[in-house]
Amino acid sequence: MQGDLQELYIAILEGQRDEAKECVETALREGVPPGEVLDVMVNAMGEVGQLFEEGEYFVPEMLIAARAMKTGMEILKPELVGADIQPVGKIIAGTVKGDLHDIGKNLVCMMLEGAGFYVVDLGTDVSPEAFIAAIEEHEPDFVAMSALLTTTMPNMGTTIEALKAAGVRDSVKVLVGGAPITQRYADKIEADGYAPDASQTVKLAKALMG
Ligand code: B12
Incomplete structure (x- = not known):
């Protein structure tokens, strides 16, 4: 994974809202396709879910990770609409x-x-x-x-x-x-x-x- 995307993954995992926002902005500015940025965030949230199930994360950690994801999504959403990516459901x-x-x-x-x-x-x-x-x-x-x-x-x-x-x-x-x-x-x-x-x-x- 590219350095910026790696940072984005960690920012979501650790619930760092500002870093997540910056990483999404940087990735888009550098021309990473919006779908790829989304995949990184979705995978990070997948690991958050996994850590919760394993008892490593509790509700507060999950909440702050989800908030970081939400902040990143706010930047990404208009780009995704432009890229015509269909939601899962x-x-x-x-x-x-x-x-x-x-x-x-x-x-x-x-x-x-x-x-x-x-x-x-x-x-x-x-x-x-x-x-x-x-x-x-x-x-x-x-x-x-x-x-x-x-x-x-x-x-x-x-x-x-x-x-x-x-x-x-x-x-x-x-x-x-x-x-x-x-x-x-x-x-x-x-x-x-x-x-x-x-x-x-x-x-x-x-x-x-x-
Ligand atoms: C926070 C809280 C409040 C806050 C709510 C703030 C808010 N914005 O949500 C406030 C103070 C407002 C409140 C009010 C009341 N509360 Co209250 N509250 C709680 C408390 C402490 C935590 C609930 C919570 O947020 N848990 C954390 C979240 C993450 O867990 P969760 O909601 O279970 O959700 C998870 C899963 O259940 C599941 N899930 C949830 N929804 C869905 C939906 C789908 C589709 C799926 C698949 C999964 C899923 O996934 C979630 C994430 O992992 C609980 C105690 C407890 N331990 O549950 C009491 C509790 C629920 N409250 C209770 C009571 C009695 C009340 C009041 C009636 C108190 C009063 N006398 O006024 C009022 C009712 C107000 C009303 N009309 O709703 C009782 C209920 C008892 C009962 N047998 O019904 C509890 C159990 C406390 C107790 N032990 O007495 N409450």
């Missing part, structure tokens, strides 16, 4: 109605973006109607729902029922997660997938894309 994400927890959901969104997905984040306290409107507008591959409260997790099932009633359930794959969610619960409400953390969400989404 499109995802609508939100924390379900009544629930204001968003740290985990944001991390999931950042890691998915890091892996090359186009993410539309609807924020927190998202009603079934808002999910449906977003599906109709964006035609995503996935809907990712997060819930942190045992009192709001039933709203995932309610949302899936609402998607069925609106006739859009089969057009998307539904992913669910959040501290109280289990695979068993995901099966019960007929979600298409569950993952316990952001890194495994990326693997799951990629696997479901085929």
